[in-house]
Amino acid sequence: MTIKDTAQAWEIRATETPFVGKKTSVRTDEVLMPDGSVVRRDYQVHPGSVAVLALDDEDRVLLIKQYRHPVRQKLWEIPAGLLDVPGENPLHAAQRELYEEAHVKAEDWRVLTDVYTTPGGCDEAVRVFLARGLSEADGERFEVEDEEADMEHARVPVDELVRGVLAGELHNNCLVVGVLALVAARSGEGIDALRPAQAPWPARPFEA
Structure with missing residues (x-):
């Protein structure tokens, strides 16, 4: 048996959108189950996101620390950031986020992994990139606001991050998944075997 996620869409008998926010909304679908029953499923509709594990020449990962109100923590x-435009090229979005949040650019980009953050209650899909060959971005720094105005920055060795993840000290899903995926890639076929930066992404199709 091949262990691989597969596309499938069960019949929706009715749908409504009881809430529409600035970036996301909540949808309620009436879904036909295999036993013939119809149940209601509420979930957040999300445009999708990208995240960047930026690795420097000293094997350190570029991190930011930001307040996240829903969990009442600075993580x-x-x-990382949203795919602001439907069909937006995820690589371009990732390059934009790296510039805006860290004023950094990278020469080498690869797809590290693709994940659904909370598939039981949200359709958010995230593509996590590995970026190497880091240098300071050109031009002026992007002017941040709101929670981002209070961000801290750090560069932390990969081994230290693995320890923090396994100790329950680091909780951001993109950081956890990205760091562990990097370690897995290194211990497997190597970084060069990762997918190219423009690899297809069925969860959020785009034009290269």
Whole structure:
């Protein structure tokens, strides 16, 4: 048996959108179950996101620390952001986020992994990139606001991050998944075997 996620869409008998926010909304679908029953499923509709595990020449990961109101914590994270435009090229979005949040650019980009953050209650899909060959971005720094105005920055060795993840000290999903995926890639076929930066992404199709 091949262990691989597969596309499938069960019949929707009715749908409504009881809430529409600035970036996301909540949808309620009446879904036909295999036993013939119809149940209601509420979930957040999300445009999708990108995240960047930026690795420097000293094997350190570029991190930001940002307040996240829903969990009432300041979390260490990797640069990340929304796909603001439907069909937006995820690589371009990732490059934008790395510039805006860290004023950094990268020469080498690869797809590290693709994940659904909370598939039981949200359709958010995230593509996590590995970026190497880091240098300071050109031009002036991007002017941040709101929670981002209070961000902290750090560069932390990969081994230290693995320890923090396994000790329950780091909780951001993109950071956790990205760091562990990097370690897995290194211990497997190597970084060169990762997918190219423009690899297809069925969860959020785009034009290269």
